[in-house]
Amino acid sequence: MRFGYTILYVEDVAGAVSFYEEAFGLERRFVDESGQYAEMETGQTALAFASLELEEANLPAGIRKNDPTGLPAGIEIAFVSQDVDAAFEAATQAGAARVAEPTIKPWGQKVAYVRDLDGVLVEIGSEM
Numbered sequence: 001m002r003f004g005y006t007i008l009y010v011e012d013v014a015g016a017v018s019f020y021e022e023a024f025g026l027e028r029r030f031v032d033e034s035g036q037y038a039e040m041e042t043g044q045t046a047l048a049f050a051s052l053e054l055e056e057a058n059l060p061a062g063i064r065k066n067d068p069t070g071l072p073a074g075i076e077i078a079f080v081s082q083d084v085d086a087a088f089e090a091a092t093q094a095g096a097a098r099v100a101e102p103t104i105k106p107w108g109q110k111v112a113y114v115r116d117l118d119g120v121l122v123e124i125g126s127e128m
Helices: 013-024 052-058 084-093
Strands: 005-010 027-031 037-041 046-051 076-080 097-104 110-115 121-125
Touching (some): 013 027, 013 046, 046 052, 084 097, 084 110, 084 121
Parallel strands (some): 005 046, 076 121
Antiparallel strands (some): 027 037, 037 046, 097 110, 110 121
16 A cells, blocks of 8 residues: 545635645646646645535535634645755745744754645655
C-alpha cells in the first residue's frame, strides 16, 4: 500500500485551485469538468479538492466541515520551501490567514503556519 493523495473538502473547488496556485505556487494536475473535484501537482502524492456536494454524496453521515472562523481541524497539510519567510508572505498576500510567524524550531527547522480560505491549517517548513 502507498499513500495516494489527500483530499480537502471545500466550498469552491475552482477557488481552492486558484488560491493554492497563487498562495503556494502549485500547478493543477487535473480539474474535473463538473467542478466537483481537482488535483494539484505536488510530487508523488497529490493534493486534491472535492466539493461539499461530492462529500455529501460519498459520505452519507457527513463530516465536520472546515470553518475559517473556528479552530482548525486536528490535521495539517505541510509544504517544504527553501525560503519559508518568502513563502509565508506569498501565502498571506494571496489571502491565507496568519497563524504562526516563521520561527526556528529546537530541531533546526524553520516553520510557519497559515490557514487557507476554508480554514485548513497549512504548515510551511524548511527541509529537515
